[in-house]
Amino acid sequence: AQKVTQAQTEISVVEKEDVTLDCVYETRDTTYYLFWYKQPPSGELVFLIRRNSFDEQNEISGRYSWNFQKSTSSFNFTITASQVVDSAVYFCALSGASGSGAGSYQLTFGKGTKLSVIP
Amino acid sequence: KAGVTQTPRYLIKTRGQQVTLSCSPISGHRSVSWYQQTPGQGLQFLFEYFSETQRNKGNFPGRFSGRQFSNSRSEMNVSTLELGDSALYLCASSYDPHSLLGDTIYFGEGSWLTVV
Numbered sequence: 001a002q003k004v005t006q007a008q009t010e011i012s013v014v015e016k017e018d019v020t021l022d023c024v025y026e027t028r029d030t031t032y033y034l035f036w037y038k039q040p041p042s043g044e045l046v047f048l049i050r051r052n053s054f055d056e057q058n059e060i061s062g063r064y065s066w067n068f069q070k071s072t073s074s075f076n077f078t079i080t081a082s083q084v085v086d087s088a089v090y091f092c093a094l095s096g097a098s099g100s101g102a103g104s105y106q107l108t109f110g111k112g113t114k115l116s117v118i119p
Numbered sequence: 120k121a122g123v124t125q126t127p128r129y130l131i132k133t134r135g136q137q138v139t140l141s142c143s144p145i146s147g148h149r150s151v152s153w154y155q156q157t158p159g160q161g162l163q164f165l166f167e168y169f170s171e172t173q174r175n176k177g178n179f180p181g182r183f184s185g186r187q188f189s190n191s192r193s194e195m196n197v198s199t200l201e202l203g204d205s206a207l208y209l210c211a212s213s214y215d216p217h218s219l220l221g222d223t224i225y226f227g228e229g230s231w232l233t234v235v
Contacts, residue, residue, distance in 0.1 A: 035224070043207050045226035091162065095224075106152065106175055107211070107224065109162040 002027045004094050006110035013082050014118050021077040021090050021113045029053075029096030034068065034075045035107065039089045048090075051075065082117045089114045121146065123212045123227035131233045137198040140230045144191050144212030150174075151193040152211040152224070153185060162209070168193055169215065200234045207231050 003026040013019045025034065036048040049059065051068050059066045063080045079086055093107040124143040132138050144151050152175075153165040164177040168187035185195040197204055209229045213222045 037226070042228060043209075043231065044228040045209060045211075047223060047225055050223050093162075106164040106167065106177065107154070107162075108164075111161050 002029070002032075002094050002096060002108040004092050004108055004110035006090075006092055006113050008113045009111070010114045010116070012116045012118060015084060016081050018078060018080050019082050019115065021079075021092075021115070023075045023077065023092030023110060025073050025075065025092070025094045027094060027096055032094060032096045035093040035095075036066065036075075036077050037091045037093065039091060039112070041088075045091065048077075079115075082115075084117050084119050087115060087117045123210055123225055125208075125210050125227035125230050127230060128228065129231045129233075131235060132200050133235055134200055134202060136200050137196060138200060138232060139194055139196045140208055140210075140232075142193045142195075142210030142212075142227060144193070144210075145225060148212040148214050148225075149191055150213045150215055150222075151187055151191060152213075153193070153195050154209045154211065154226075155179075156207040156209060156229070157203075157205070165195065165208075197232075202234050205232060205234045 005024045007022055032053045034051045037045040038048055039045050049066055056068050056070055065078045067076045089112045091112045092110045095107050126141045142151055150169045152167040154162050155165055156162045165179055166173055166185050167175040171187045182198045187193045207229045210227045211224045213224045215222055
């Protein structure tokens with residue numbers, strides 16, 4: 001079974017501080033995909049990044065960066081110089097690709113981390 | 120390029136009624152998945168449709184059903200509504216999440232269902 005753990009339920013930071021959101025996953029699939037989504041109060045899940053299990057390169061996109069470490073089964077997300085607009089709930093998700101049966105490609109989500117950026 | 124469109128955005132139903140939610144995926148996308156989000160259970164997978172066929176189904180009772188049309192638009196139906204069905208229902212669209220390289224999955228704004 002797949003599992004995603006986001007241990008941080010809520011985080012508050014002051015604007016311009018850096019913040020890291022943790023994500024730890026469990027899977028038996030040999031190939032899998034990791035995602036981060038942002039959910040503002042409107043409800044829509046906004047796609048941020050997708051990472052394939054065979055690509056361990058870290059990625060930076062503007063103020064966002066992601067650290068993928070297969071050895072520790074972690075896919076952490078860092079926001080540099082946070083802004084009020086970053087306030088939202090962030091979800092880490094996992095999908096498998098082993099073809100091991102029904103549900104292999106569904107997204108398994110963590111419980112989410114609510115980030116509040118205080119001006 | 121239009122995103123994933125879900126209708127209606129908000130609705131209130133009475134226990135025992137049924138509801139139909141609609142989802143129009145991104146143009147060219149063939150896979151549509153549905154998720155339920157509640158404060159207690161978080162985001163849970165309902166089912167996935169691809170080329171009008173249900174490929175995967177989550178652990179939900181038979182009251183939850185769906186279908187996909189030839190234009191990839193999808194509907195989900197919940198019959199005999201219960202108070203616990205109150206949730207945000209999210210539709211996700213992708214070209215084919217089963218492809219070997221994976222695929223980006225995009226979500227709509229969701230349909231907020233309240234059962235009273």
